Structure formats: C-alpha cells, structure tokens
Amino acid sequence: MSEVAAPARAPSAASSADNILVAENISRRFGAFLAVNDVSLSVRRGSIHALIGPNGAGKTTCFNLLTKALPLTSGRISFNGTDISALRSANVARLGLVRSFQISATFPNLTLLENVRVALQATYGKAFHFWRSIAAVKDLNARANELLDQVGLAGSRDLMASDLSYGKKRALEIATTLALEPDLLLLDEPTAGMGHEDIEPITRLIRKVAEGRTVLLVEHNLSVVSTLCDRVTVLQHGQIIADGSYDTVSRDPLVRTAYMGEEDE
Amino acid sequence: MNKTLLIAAVALVAALIAPVYIYPVLLMTILCFAIFASSFNLLLGYAGLLSFGHAMFFGTSAYITGYILKTTSISLELALLGGMLVSTIMAALVGLLAIRRAGIQFAMITLAFSQFVYFVLLQASFTGGENGMQGIPRNALFGLIDVKDSFHFYYVVLAVSALALFLFYRIVNSPFGEILRAIKDKEPRVESLGMKPEQFKYLAFVLSASLAGLAGALKATVFQFATLTDASWPISGEVILMTLLGGLGTLSGPMFGAAIVVILNDELAGLGEWALIAQGVILLVVIVFFRRGFVGEIAALLAKWKKPAKSEAEVTA
Numbered sequence: 001m002s003e004v005a006a007p008a009r010a011p012s013a014a015s016s017a018d019n020i021l022v023a024e025n026i027s028r029r030f031g032a033f034l035a036v037n038d039v040s041l042s043v044r045r046g047s048i049h050a051l052i053g054p055n056g057a058g059k060t061t062c063f064n065l066l067t068k069a070l071p072l073t074s075g076r077i078s079f080n081g082t083d084i085s086a087l088r089s090a091n092v093a094r095l096g097l098v099r100s101f102q103i104s105a106t107f108p109n110l111t112l113l114e115n116v117r118v119a120l121q122a123t124y125g126k127a128f129h130f131w132r133s134i135a136a137v138k139d140l141n142a143r144a145n146e147l148l149d150q151v152g153l154a155g156s157r158d159l160m161a162s163d164l165s166y167g168k169k170r171a172l173e174i175a176t177t178l179a180l181e182p183d184l185l186l187l188d189e190p191t192a193g194m195g196h197e198d199i200e201p202i203t204r205l206i207r208k209v210a211e212g213r214t215v216l217l218v219e220h221n222l223s224v225v226s227t228l229c230d231r232v233t234v235l236q237h238g239q240i241i242a243d244g245s246y247d248t249v250s251r252d253p254l255v256r257t258a259y260m261g262e263e264d265e
Numbered sequence: 266m267n268k269t270l271l272i273a274a275v276a277l278v279a280a281l282i283a284p285v286y287i288y289p290v291l292l293m294t295i296l297c298f299a300i301f302a303s304s305f306n307l308l309l310g311y312a313g314l315l316s317f318g319h320a321m322f323f324g325t326s327a328y329i330t331g332y333i334l335k336t337t338s339i340s341l342e343l344a345l346l347g348g349m350l351v352s353t354i355m356a357a358l359v360g361l362l363a364i365r366r367a368g369i370q371f372a373m374i375t376l377a378f379s380q381f382v383y384f385v386l387l388q389a390s391f392t393g394g395e396n397g398m399q400g401i402p403r404n405a406l407f408g409l410i411d412v413k414d415s416f417h418f419y420y421v422v423l424a425v426s427a428l429a430l431f432l433f434y435r436i437v438n439s440p441f442g443e444i445l446r447a448i449k450d451k452e453p454r455v456e457s458l459g460m461k462p463e464q465f466k467y468l469a470f471v472l473s474a475s476l477a478g479l480a481g482a483l484k485a486t487v488f489q490f491a492t493l494t495d496a497s498w499p500i501s502g503e504v505i506l507m508t509l510l511g512g513l514g515t516l517s518g519p520m521f522g523a524a525i526v527v528i529l530n531d532e533l534a535g536l537g538e539w540a541l542i543a544q545g546v547i548l549l550v551v552i553v554f555f556r557r558g559f560v561g562e563i564a565a566l567l568a569k570w571k572k573p574a575k576s577e578a579e580v581t582a
Contacts, residue, residue: 067457069453069456069457088456088461089456089457090456090457090459090460090461091459093456093457094459098457098458098459099457101453101454101457105451105453105454105457106454107446107447107450107451107454108450108451109446109449109450110443110446110447110450114443115447117443118443118444118447118455118458119458121443121444121460122458122459123459124440126440127441127444127460127465128441128464128465128468129439129440129441130435130436130441130442130468130472131435131436131439132435132439132440133435133438133439134438134439134440134442134443136439136440137440137443176458177458179458180459
C-alpha cells in the first residue's frame with residue numbers, strides 16, 4: 001500500500017509548474033463516515049487524468065472537494081499555484097477550474113443559445129444589468145454559436161435544452177463549461193447512462209476539447225478511460241489505492257481485487 | 266417579442282377608453298394589483314423565491330405615501346416615490362437575512378418579518394392604529410395638475426402602471442433576467458459557472474419589493490386611505506392567489522390573475538364571508554385542473570397547436 005501511495009504524494013513536492021492541480025491530504029467527513037480519507041493527488045498540466053473506482057469509493061465527493069462545491073474537512077488544494085482551500089466554488093470557477101455534473105446540468109427551460117450565453121455572461125460584466133434589454137449581450141451570440149458548433153449543436157440553438165436527447169445534453173453541458181475557457185475541466189461521469197451510440201462521439205468530443213487544456217474525469221466505462229486517459233488514479237473506500245498509467249494500474253493486484261470484489265457482491 | 270409589444274399596445278388602447286364604460290376606481294384597483302402581482306411574479310415566477318410576506322412592502326409604502334401627502338404639500342409623484350423608496354430600503358435589509366435561505370425557510374422568514382412590520386404599523390402613532398389612515402389627499406401632480414377627480418386620476422394611474430409594467434417586462438427580458446431564469450432552473454450550475462446566485466436573488470428581491478411598494482403607494486392614493494389590511498397576511502396570500510390563478514412565470518398571467526381576483530371580490534362582496542369561501546373553491550379548481558394558470562394554460566394550448574405543424578415542416582425539410 002505504501003508503495004502505491006508514495007508516487008501520489010511525491011509530485012506535490014516537485015515544482016508546481018507541471019501540475020495544474022495539487023491536492024494534499026484532503027479529507028471529507030459526513031458525520032461518522034469518512035467519505036474521502038487523506039487523499040493526495042496531482043494533475044499534470046495538459047494531461048487527461050481519470051479518477052476511477054468501484055461504487056461508493058468517494059470519487060464524486062472527491063470531485064466536489066476539488067471544485068469546492070463541498071468544504072474540506074482537512075487538507076489543502078492548490079490550483080495553478082493558488083491556494084483554493086478556503087474559496088467557494090464560484091470563485092474557483094473564475095480562476096479557471098470548471099466542472100460538469102453527473103446529473104446533466106443544463107438549464108432545461110432555456111434555449112441552447114441561452115444556456116451557453118448564461119455561462120458567457122459570467123465574465124462579461126453585464127449580468128446585473130436589469131434595466132437593459134437582452135440585446136445588450138447580443139455580442140455574446142457569436143461566441144455562443146461558435147461553442148455550440150464545436151460540440152455539434154449549432155443547428156439546434158433555438159430548441160429548449162429539455163428537448164435534447166441525453167447525449168446531446170452532455171454535449172451542451174460541455175459547450176457551456178467551455179464558455180468559461182477553463183484551464184482545467186472536471187467532467188463527472190461524462191458517459192454515464194449513455195447509449196452505446198453516444199459514447200463514441202462524446203469520447204471524440206472530450207479528446208477535442210482537451211487540446212490546449214487539462215481534463216480530469218470521473219468515469220465508470222473503462223474502455224473510455226483506456227482510450228482517453230494518460231493517467232489513472234484509483235480510489236477505494238475514500239483512499240487512493242493506485243496511481244499511474246492505465247496499463248500499470250489495471251495490472252495492480254489491489255485494483256483487481258477492488259473491482260473483482262465488487263462484482264462478487 | 267414584437268408580438269408582446271403588439272398585445273401591450275392593444276391593451277393600452279383598451280385601457281385608454283375603458284373608464285368611459287367601467288367605474289374608474291375598479292380599473293385603478295385592477296392596475297394597482299396588476300403591478301403588485303407582477304412584482305410577486307418577478308420573485309416567484311422568475312427567481313423561484315416564495316415570499317409569504319409581500320404585503321409588508323405594499324402596506325408600508327401605502328402608509329408612508331399617505332403620511333407624506335397628509336402632512337406635507339409635496340407633489341403626488343414624489344410621495345409615490347417616497348413610499349417606494351422606503352419599501353426598497355426595507356427589502357434591502359430583510360433580504361440580507363432572508364436570501365441566504367431557500368424554499369420554506371425563505372417563506373417563513375418573510376412571513377415573520379411581515380408580522381413584525383404589521384405590529385409595528387399597528388402600534389405606531391402615525392398610522393392611526395386599527396382605524397387606519399383616512400382622508401389622504403391627492404396633492405397636485407408635479408405641483409401643477411389637479412387630479413382630485415377619479416376619472417382624470419385614472420390616467421395618471423394608467424401611466425404609472427404602464428411604466429411599472431414595462432419595467433417588469435424589461436427586468437424579465439434583461440441580461441439579469443436571463444441569469445435569474447437559469448438560477449430558477451438549476452442554481453448549483455450557475456454557481457459552478459462562476460456566479461454567486463444569492464447576489465442575483467437579492468437584487469430580484471429588492472426590485473420586487475420596489476414594485477410592490479409602488480403598487481401600495483398607488484393604492485393609497487386611489488382609495489385615499491391606508492389600513493392595516495394592506496400590510497396583513499391576507500394580502501400576502503391574495504397576491505399568491507392572483508399569481509397562480511393567472512399563470513406563474515408567464516409575463517401577463519399575474520396581471521390577468523389580479524384583474525380576475527379584484528373583479529371577483531367586487532362581484533362577490535355582497536356575499537360577505539362567503540366571498541372568501543368562493544375564492545377558496547376557485548383556487549382549488551385552478552390548482553387541480555389548470556396547473557399553469559389562466560394564461561399559462563392558453564399558452565400551452567397554443568404551443569400544442571403550433572408544434573404538430575412545426576414538426577411536419579421539419580419532416581418535409
């Protein structure tokens with residue numbers, strides 16, 4: 001165990017320039033339950049990094065901690081060299097660490113264009129202008145269309161988000177997230193609940209948006225992980241049990257037991 | 266959007282000739298409550314915040330405007346602004362505490378504050394206590410134009426209402442309104458996009474209270490009295506009824522809801538206590554059978570009509 005934990009801790013001591021995100025000994029307790037237990041994790045700039053593990057391993061909680069959607073019980077997180085441990089998630093997002101959600105987080109009663117425009121408004125400085133017509137932000141439409149085009153939704157800009165198929169909702173969510181031009185994109189199970197035919201396009205899309213930025217994703221589908229990710233961190237019972245390339249990790253006996261054990265249940 | 270302007274223009278023309286046929290005071294009451302219901306709609310329909318105490322802004326503003334008019338010779342429009350300003354400041358303070366809570370807690374905090382305001386108004390010496398404030402004069406508009414006659418005053422109320430309802434329309438269709446709708450849809454997502462939802466909700470709360478204050482101020486000048494009823498829980502409840510009846514989150518629904526409730530109250534006034542029971546039955550029917558409210562149901566019907574036609578067009582394309 002100490003053998004696998006060591007490489008996870010080592011990078012935090014190395015220069016933070018290669019690591020866009022460094023979490024040191026982070027924990028989160030819910031009552032008596034320690035959901036995330038002393039996790040140290042570093043995400044290399046420019047990589048596609050996966051966080052995997054059996055159900056209930058604490059992946060989503062870990063994600064919520066890294067984006068500060070949940071406060072830390074203990075530990076420290078730094079992003080691009082800035083300590084974000086005490087910030088709230090709105091501020092973290094503005095620094096360039098933006099997430100998607102496991103449950104599709106589109107705005108159902110807004111059109112696709114409006115969905116993306118809301119995100120663009122975050123940095124446009126007119127979000128509180130209640131006395132102006134919506135035409136005041138029409139400059140944003142071009143960029144919104146571009147983003148929709150990037151995820152293959154340009155033709156449906158005037159549809160309500162609630163009218164989209166599940167796969168397209170995920171694509172819309174990615175377009176919305178990209179509107180903030182994040183340096184680090186956190187995707188929470190981007191292919192969860194997706195039909196076979198949707199997985200291939202979304203994988204391609206993730207690869208495309210990963211160009212020039214860093215992606216950290218929680219993913220259940222191991223074939224997606226193996227094709228997409230440079231590095232894999234495995235969680236079980238709130239702790240890291242392995243960290244490395246997909247090949248290394250998939251051969252790790254601890255990881256094998258963790259997954260096999262789950263199948264036995 | 267042009268369709269909205271067209272409907273507004275038609276409504277305005279109808280409103281201009283209406284007092285020839287309909288009792289002006291009834292029309293003015295409808296206009297006051299149309300503003301009040303729209304202010305509530307801004308909060309619940311667009312920001313998703315349910316206030317159980319909106320009467321505190323309505324009632325306080327009515328008293329303040331009345332007090333200004335009774336004790337000074339300040340012109341009418343400034344007295345209206347005075348009432349509106351006080352309810353805005355009140356909301357700015359109440360909002361600091363209330364907006365951090367959501368759902369039923371928010372509703373309870375607003376209810377608690379409004380009960381507090383009610384008892385302050387009951388005890389304060391300037392309000393006339395249980396007797397209310399009677400004989401509020403209509404000082405000249407801009408210090409020049411005499412508006413003592415209700416027929417003439419109607420046009421003042423209409424102009425103010427048109428302005429207020431335009432402001433409501435503008436807020437809803439502004440960059441800010443877009444964020445509000447997003448917050449109502451999925452608040453955590455707005456936070457994750459780098460915005461602080463409570464700041465937007467706070468501004469919506471204050472804006473809503475301003476409009477509610479304007480409605481109360483106008484009401485005080487229309488009836489020329491302000492009473493504890495204006496600040497009481499039944500008024501807070503009635504504005505909820507108006508909004509739901511007309512169609513929550515629709516632009517014009519609550520205005521229609523206000524008209525329906527005001528006319529019903531007028532028609533059923535002869536029934537005494539039974540009026541309230543009749544109102545209850547009507548609300549029950551609406552909630553059970555017409556969930557989207559009066560305007561909401563019509564809009565949904567029209568949309569259903571259009572949709573098959575549209576999908577046909579898509580097939581041929």
